Structure formats: structure tokens, C-alpha cells
Amino acid sequence: MRNKEFAWITYFFVILFITLMGYLVYFTIARAKTFVNSPYNQRQDAFAQYVVRGEITDRNGNVLARTDVAEDGTETRVYPYGSVFAHVIGYSDSELGKTGLESVENFELLTSNAFFVEKIQNEFNGEKNQGDTVVTTLDAHLQQAAYDALGDNKGAVVVMEADTGKILSMVSKPDYDPNTLYENWATLNSDEENSPLLNRATNGSYAPGSVFKIVTTLAYMRQDSNYQGYAYDCSGSITVDDTTIPCFNRNIHGSEDLRSSFANSCNSSFANIGLSLDMSGYRSTAEDLLFNSPLPGELDYTKSSFVLDENSGTGEIMMTAMGQGKTTVSPYHMALITQAVANGGTLMEPYLVDQVTNYTGTEVRRNVPKSYGRLMTAEESAQLKEYMTAVVNEGTGMELSGRSYTVAGKTGTAEYSLVDGEKTHSWFVGFTNVDNPELVISVITEGSDGSAGGRAVSIAGTILGSYYN
């Protein structure tokens, strides 16, 4: 018996164990946090015995959440901005649990990287250490502006930096005041009509309406290389088989190419485009844009859904192509798609936590902008950019033209009640400073009844105005 085989076997098992240990190192570095932060992990509460929960601040150091310790040691979580940051910051309550960043960053907030001498002193004095501070990418000024602009509307706003993916603002309404959450819990939790606890920005599943035409346009561009030569004569509605799709307000757009169909948000033309598409290609384009897929980002979210396949009927295809049908999407997801268009096709991973510092401000960990991947080619994004510019310059988004900054975008109106045609959601997605994109914005208001430009466009305009003035 030779010894060579013994050596091979030894190597085999040694490599097996090196792989296992590599996995454990990877787990500890990259995966552990997910499990530690799981709401099922009972260990987190044990940290609170030794650490005072840290602060959450905005990018400029404005405190968004802090823990006050009374003389007798009672701790109270205070949210200075009240309901303005309710959903994105979330709440932390020993009985009601945690949501938002309070939940995601729980481990950081309950870990103290205070100076070790101080920690030893605290230990001797039997005092708790101060937990770390989570510095978010949020901008309190912009958040307040978005909160005010949304007013009494139900809906949501997401604003992010185009080239970094930093989320500057995330508002959802109706809201609640996290400071009085415990007292009002019964009402808040049972209010199914308004669901104030729901973060509509990430967990709202809305019909996309005309903003979905971005997806349909991309699919068409991919399937027909001669898309520039597309021509359609709009007579105010289109009827195929038993389905009739009217244009908004029965507007008759006349002769159109792809660009003007997009700028006019012409439903008939897009229903027509939808029927010409190969369904599996359509679906794969939608999935490239993260429909039916996990989304990047820290917060909990609801997956978007796109259901067309080879077996879908004419009516459903026509509806879906113009943004109705069974497609659902969150304002957060629409912001991501818009961001990719703004960034030449590349999606920058969105994030909310800029850095974690100890309570005196010494950096512990910093997040840097990361590319999540390419959702479309540079050429495709340039073309979509041009169409979205047309929307603002000559189409349904003209309200945003002629400002000190340029805007490109897409408006949308989504019917969500078949009985009551008046009940429509109003959408706007877009980005500013078109040549070198700066801000990405996604706005939805529920139950608006305005024109195609809708309420969302005005709200976006107000928010952007407050940023640039």
C-alpha cells in the first residue's frame, strides 16, 4: 500500500476544514449581523442591561432618536421630530418590539464602543455604558419639507442621492407619533383603513400606473431595434378583442412616435406596444428591473410583482403595458429604477446608515457607496433619460420645467378602484440636474383626483424647490 493515497485523503480533509473555517469567518464578518438582529433573537434585550441605547442622528448631527435616563434610572426613548421620521426611524419598545432603523441597527445601538477607560470606570461604578450613535444619511431639513409637502395626503415620498444611493428622505403618511406610541397603540394598530403603522414607502404595494411605461418602453426598445421608427395614431382609445383602453380624459393624441407616446403618457399607444411584445422578454426586462426579486437596502420591504407570461390574455397585456393590471410596486422600488436610469444604467445600492460612531463621535464603521449592479445598458438609460426629459419639457410633467434646475421624470395616474373611476393614485418619479443627476425622487399620493400631472408632481416640485432654494 503506497502512502500517496493517504496524503491525498489528508489534503482532502484539510481543504474541507479550511473551507468550513473560511465559511465561519465569512459568517462572522458578513452574515452574523442578520441573525443577531433577527426579531426572534432573544439575546438583544440582554444587552440593554449593560448599555444605554445609543442615538440616531441625521447627516448633520440633528438627533432623531435618543434615550433619556431619569434620576432613578428609568429610560425613555425620545423622538424629537415626532411623527416626521416615524416610519424610517421606527420605534423601539420593550413590549411592542422594534421597527425601522431602530430594529435594523438594534445591535449597533446596544453596543458600546466608548473609550475603554471609561467603560472600566462605569463598570466599577456599576453604571451602564453609552451605546453607539447611528448616523443616518437622512437630511432632517429635506425630510421636514417632504413631510410638509405631502400634507394630509396618504402616500409616500422617497428622495435619494443619485450617484451614491444615500437615502435623504423617506416619508409615509398617515403617520404616528413614536413618542406616544404606547398610549395610542390600540387605536393605531387597529386602524385598518389608514394603517398608520405601515411604511408605505417600502411596504406599500401600488398599481404603478403610467410610471410603469418606463418598463414597457425599455422592453420595447430591447425587442425592436427600430423603436425610433415606431408610429401610432391615437384616437383617444384602443379596442382589441373585448378590451377597450381609453387615454386619460379621452385625450386624442393623434400621430405619435415612441418619444411622444411616452411624453404624452398615451395609454392607447402603450397598450398597442404591449401587444407587440414577446411576453417572456417583457417579463425578463421587468425582472432585470427587480420585479419579482429581492431589493437591495436595509429596511424591510414588500417585493414588487409582475405576472405576465405567455398565457396572459390580450386584455391583461394591454392593461399591464400602460401600468394597470396586476402589477404592484412600492415607491421605494420605483425610486431605485429611476436612480438606475439617472446613473447610466447602474443601480447604486441604497442605504440609510452613513456611519456608526461611539457616543463621542469617534468613527466605528462607515458605509461607502456601492454599485448593486447594472439594470440596463448605458445606451438604454440615455434613451430613457431623453424620453423622461421630454415628459417635463413638453409632456405631462411640464409643471416642473423652467426652474433653476432641470428635471426628468414620469408622471402616473393609477386607478385602484374599478367601481369609482375618480379614485386614482397619483405618481411621480424623476431626477434633477439631468446632465449630472443629483436627486432622485419618487412620490405617490393615494386617492388623488387631479389631472394626469396630478398631485404628486406638485408635491415633488415643492420638495425639490425647498432643496434648491
Add this chain to the structure above:
Amino acid sequence: MVNIIVQLSKYLIIILIAAYTFSCFSIFTRNYEDEEKRVLLRQDILLFLLQLVAFSVMFLVTEDIRILFIYAALTIVLLAVILLYNLIYPNVSRLVVNNMCMLITAGMIMITRLSSDNESPYDTAIKQLIFVILGVVFGLIVPILIRKLTFLDKWTYVYAAVGGGALLAVALFAQISGGAKLGFEIMGINVQPSEFVKIIFVFFVAASLNKSKEFKNVVITTAIAAAHVLILVLSTDLGAALIFFVVYLVMLYVATRQPLYAVAGLGAGVLAAVAGYHLFAHIQVRVEAWQDPIASYSGSGYQVAQSLFAIGTGGWFGTGLFRGQPDTIPVAETDFIFSAITEEMGMIYALCLILICVSCYVMFLNIAMELYNPFYKLVALGLGTCYIFQVFLQIGGVTKFIPSTGMTLPFVSYGGSSMLSTMIMFGIIQGLYILREDEEEKLEQRKLRKERKTGYGVGRTAPRKAAKSEPRFEEVPRQRTRKKSGTRAK
């Protein structure tokens, strides 16, 4: 104050075990016997220091005097183990003895810590100590038996009958515990036959393949081995089934030197695994829990999820003894002891434990390579592989690297069957090693007589080692075997 000590101690413990682990591998590069001895002695000192620190901290936290008794008892037992091995078997691999003691220590610390919350505190710690003592007694007797029983390679079918029979009995008659049929309750003690059948199985394969490597015999041996695996699958002891399977493949490959057999076996194994997945609900459940333990949290994923919470919370340095919540992990003392250890002692400590296990295996394979008798070579290979693959399945399972199979971590987990069978396995390999030393001495004596007859001088002018042993594969680290200085020949 106590908290500071706990926090400091965890770093100290990590330093101690890291130094120990380092020497486990650096020793492979030592060339001189006395230097090697110094390293081994240093390992013992590190081992006892680690024990001292850990138990002192546990005493400080709990202020329970019983911890000191357990500490004293454990120290005495381990001291006795090290001294006895040295006295009775001076030729034994001391690195393996040290590693064995270190693994037992790591297990005892965590079992003591976990059992402090038990209904009758420290019951399992004390029982485990008894298992250790029993195991050591067996471990010390086994090498003698190996030396005396010269007909071990003749009993091929006796092994198959006894081993297979025991497994069949379990499959047919054992009560179900934890979803798997594992063992019998005999006089209040739960015995798991598969732990011992592993050893018998290795002897069967070694004997059979040693007898003949003809295709026909290979087929028969494979059929019998497959029957073992099948019985284990049917009694839902998947971990053991996998171990038997891999051990057989490894032994077959080495004995026949046919990589094709290994590849074909692996292929068949994959097919069988896929088929098993579709046939057995309990396999699907395990895989489901592995894919996403959080998603199946309320069901099959619960154990693994708890285990990952513990490991994740522990991080690199652990929470410190009594500062974590390993008691929330189900069956923390047996199947999930690795997670409990990682939570409180940290990932670095856990990685060191893994390396210590690997060091044992490298040592075993070195022993196997140094043996002359092909039957014994195969036995050493089989038993070593049995050990290391169980370690892999165990740790891989609780850390979600692979689907969990529900096994014990040899020497570390609480449990009599596991402790005893591992001790016997280690004892057999040590016994084989001693046997080899005997062989070598015999060989040298014969050579000496020959030299005298042929009129050569009394001195050893001929090369000490005849061409009988083939050149070793030098790349594999090779400390282990005591350096045979020429002066030892009588």
C-alpha cells in the same frame, strides 16, 4: 468588577488556546526530540492554565463551591490521563493525548456552565466526568488488547454480522427520540449502538479489503457496506449513514488505489442523496431548515436559528462566560455544544478547537502512513476518517454550512456513548502506533542479528532503516512519530 474579570478572562482564554493550537502545528516542524518534548510540556501547561482561568471565572460569577470540586476532579483526571499514558505507553503520541485532554476540557467548561441552570445543578457535568473516567480506562486497556489480539484481521464476517445486526436491532426495536431512532435505554442509560458499530464497521472493511482487492470481493464488501448505510437511513440516523458512507469510500480508495471507485461512489452517493431527498420527508425538512432557518423558524428551523443567533451574538471574542444565553439553544449540551461554546468563548476560540481536531486527524494519518501492516493501516485510516468526518458534519451542521444531521461533537459534547466510543477509537489508533514501534524494534533486532552473522561490525554501518519502508510523502507534516535515534536499538 466581576464583569471586568469575565471580559478580561475571555481574551486570556483565547490567547491560551491560540498558543496551544499554534504548537499543535508547529510541532510538526520540530526535528529534535528534546525540543518536541518541551513543546508538549508547554501544551500541558497551557491546557491546565486555561482550565484554571475558566473555572475560576465560573466560580467568581456563581460563587458556587461545587464548581471548584468539578475543577479539582477534572484536573486530577486529566493529569492522571497524561501521566498514565506516559507511564504505561511511553511510545504513545503525546500530541494526540494532549489534544484529547484539551477537547475534553473545552467540553467540560461549557457543560459545567450550562448545567448550572439545570434542575439538579451540575448533574450532567458530573456524569460527563464519570464518562471521561470510564472512557480513559477503556482507552488505556484497548492498546493492550490490540497488541494481544493478533487475529483481528481474520474476523471479516463476524464484524459484519455483529455490526449489521446491532444496527438492524436499533432500526427495528429502538424507541424514537428527537425524530430519529438512535438507541436503547439500558438500566437508565441511553446507549447508542451506532457509535460503536462505526468501529466494528471499520474493522470489517479493513479486514475484507485486506484479504482481497479482487473486483468480486470489492462488490461483496460494497454490498455489505451499502446494507449498513441503508439500515441507518431507514432508522433515520442520517449523520451516521453519511459517516459510514464516506469512511467506506475513503478506505476503498486507499486500499484499491482506484480513484475511479471513489468517483463512482461519490456519484452514486449524490444520486442516492437526491433520491433520498425526494423519498423521505425527514430529509426534506432538514434541507428546508438549512436553506432558511428563519423562514421555518416556528418548525424545523428553530434549532439551527437559535444556534446561529448564539454564534452571531458571540462574534470573534464571545460574550464571556455566563454573559451569553447559550441555555436558549435546544440540546446545547449535546448536539449544539459548538454553538454554545462559540457564543461565550468566541469564534476565534471555536476555530482553534476545529484546528485541534484537524491536528488529531493529521496525526492519525501520519500514524497510518508509518504502519507496516496493511490491515492496521486501513484500520487507522478508517477510524481517523470516522472521527474527522463526524467533526465536520457536526460543526458544519450547527453553523448552517451543511444541513444539520444531529450528531455529537466527539470529546466535547455531553454523552456517554460518544465519549466511550471516541476514547476506544483513539485508543485503537494509539495501540496500532505502539504496535508499530514494537515491529520496528523487532525489525531492528533481526537486522542486528543478521549483521552479526554476516560478520559486519557490531556498530550499525548499514542504513538504519531498510528499504522495506517506502519513502514517505514528505509534504505531509510529520512530527508525530518519535524520532528513532539509532541508540535505541538493543
